[in-house]
Structures are given as C-alpha cells and as structure tokens.
Amino acid sequence: MPGWNTHDIPDQSGRTAVVTGANSGLGLVTARELARRGARVVLACRSEARGSAAADRLTREVPGAEAEFARLDLGDLLSVREFADAYPYERLDLLVDNAGVMAPPYGTTADGFETQFGVNHLGHFALTGLLLPRLLDTPGARVVTVSSMMHVLANVDLHDLNSVRRYRRWIAYARSKTANLLFTHELARRLAATGSDVVAAAAHPGYAATNLQTAGPRAEGRRTAERLMEAGNLVLAQRAETGALPTLYAATAPGVRPDSFHGPSFAMWRGAPALSWRAPWTLDDRGGRLLWEVSERLTGVSYEALKG
Numbered sequence: 001m002p003g004w005n006t007h008d009i010p011d012q013s014g015r016t017a018v019v020t021g022a023n024s025g026l027g028l029v030t031a032r033e034l035a036r037r038g039a040r041v042v043l044a045c046r047s048e049a050r051g052s053a054a055a056d057r058l059t060r061e062v063p064g065a066e067a068e069f070a071r072l073d074l075g076d077l078l079s080v081r082e083f084a085d086a087y088p089y090e091r092l093d094l095l096v097d098n099a100g101v102m103a104p105p106y107g108t109t110a111d112g113f114e115t116q117f118g119v120n121h122l123g124h125f126a127l128t129g130l131l132l133p134r135l136l137d138t139p140g141a142r143v144v145t146v147s148s149m150m151h152v153l154a155n156v157d158l159h160d161l162n163s164v165r166r167y168r169r170w171i172a173y174a175r176s177k178t179a180n181l182l183f184t185h186e187l188a189r190r191l192a193a194t195g196s197d198v199v200a201a202a203a204h205p206g207y208a209a210t211n212l213q214t215a216g217p218r219a220e221g222r223r224t225a226e227r228l229m230e231a232g233n234l235v236l237a238q239r240a241e242t243g244a245l246p247t248l249y250a251a252t253a254p255g256v257r258p259d260s261f262h263g264p265s266f267a268m269w270r271g272a273p274a275l276s277w278r279a280p281w282t283l284d285d286r287g288g289r290l291l292w293e294v295s296e297r298l299t300g301v302s303y304e305a306l307k308g
Helices: 025-036 048-061 077-086 115-136 149-153 169-194 212-220 223-235 245-252 285-299
Strands: 016-020 040-045 066-071 094-097 142-146 199-203 261-266 270-275
Touching: 016 025, 016 115, 025 040, 025 048, 025 066, 025 094, 025 245, 040 048, 048 066, 066 077, 077 115, 094 115, 094 245, 115 142, 115 169, 115 285, 142 169, 142 245, 149 169, 169 199, 169 285, 199 245, 245 261, 245 270
Parallel strands: 016 040, 016 094, 040 066, 094 142, 142 199, 199 261
Antiparallel strands: 261 270
C-alpha cells in the first residue's frame, strides 16, 4: 500500500455506507471521499444542525453526491435503536464506527455508563449488532472501527469498565480504544466461525488535527490546555484528509484481512496507510470474549446471527 491515497479508492457505485460522527473531522472526510467515488452515504450524527450542515457541505463539494443526515446519539441506546429501526435501505455495504469523545471530564451517558466507554465502545457495539442483519445480507460488507494509537496506554479493566473506582481521563480514553480493538477481534472471530464474508477491520489516524483534541478542554474552560492542543494540531499533526486515509483503506481496498489494524506508516504517527502494530492485549481471545459478553448484557443487544 505504499503511497496509497484517495485516488486509489475503488469505485463505490451501488454501495451504501453509514459513517458515524460524520459532521466534522475524520468522519466528514471519510464520508466525502466515499461519496466522491459513488457511494450513497448516511451521515450518522448526534446534532441535527451540524449533521445537516455537513451533508449540505458534502453535496456542494461533490456535485451529484448521494449524502443524507440521520440522527444518532451513541450516548443514548434508545437513539441507537431508533436509528437502526429507521435505517431505510435493504443493503449496508459499509459501517464505519468513527464517532468518539476524547478525555472529557467525568460524565455518564443517558444509560449511566462512563461517557468514553459508553460512546466509543458500547454505542458502536449496539449499533453494529442492530445493523448486523443488513451487513450479513450484503455481499462483501465491511465494518471498520476507528481506534487510536493511544490504546497502548491501557488494557480494559473488566472489573471497573465505568471507571467508578478512579477516573483518569486519558486512561479511560485508552481503555475505550482498546475496547474498540477487542470488539473488532471478537467480531472477526465470530464472523469467521459462521462462514460470513463480512470483514471486520480497524484503523487509526495517527495524530490528526481535528476538533476531538480541543473539545474536552473547551468544555471545561481550560483555555491553556485548549491552546496547547491547538498548537499540537498546528505543528505536529497531519491534516484530517491524511488522517482519514487508514479508515478509507480499511473500508475500500481489496484484500483487507479480518481483524487487521491500519494506521499511518511512519511510527504510527503520520504518512500513508500501512498495517499498524497493536498492543498484545487487543488480540486476547479470552479478553475479547469476556468484553463481548459484558457488552451484550449492558446494551441489551444480542448478536443472535453469530451464535452457533
């Protein structure tokens, strides 16, 4: 995949994609480039105003694009179910689990889960499970979950998934991103066991300049921290257009293998897409199975089609 870029994305005509968190940053770039290559794209976003504006912007930038907004709040399992119930198309070729929050002050979702674990992992676990029948019925479908190089900071703590004992914002973020990789690992294993051709893969953007880094400090009024994040984005980060390439590669490139993890080629930081190193605990079969079982119980979403 040396030098792989958006020009290398295969024709997506006739394919339908759902991209979560597509109102800005990596998600918007991902949705835009899929639409540019002919896919019908659903921008699944929490804010109707920002999501509709993003869809309008996309269709201006890509004349003739098929793009629409649909409301999805991953921090509210009722909203996740409503989105899945209202999904209007028979086929779903690509689900990009992209949306996320990064290192906010401690908070909980509408269902009482720690925000990062609830949004970054449980919301996407529930969404994927509820949309699974459409994916299984679509030949060559893929699920791409966006993790982070920050996952290396911590494994999940199955005894304190909601950080009740102690909340450290960056450790909680790392654990949610490890959960993304364990989810991909276990999903790929279960799909293979049923003989399905659906591919579950993961990606990360390296260090990409988006509003994800500044959202937490801004919400708390920590102006110094916000300025530091802005400076890091300016000096160290790659553009969102480049940061989205690993996701686009995992979503569209021929020969992507189940449970593969794609990121920037240079030190997991920046550059063209390449297979990325991942912490050993993200490949732990027992850890993946236990997290899966807990996630089914917490969300009430059971992957019946993958049960032998």
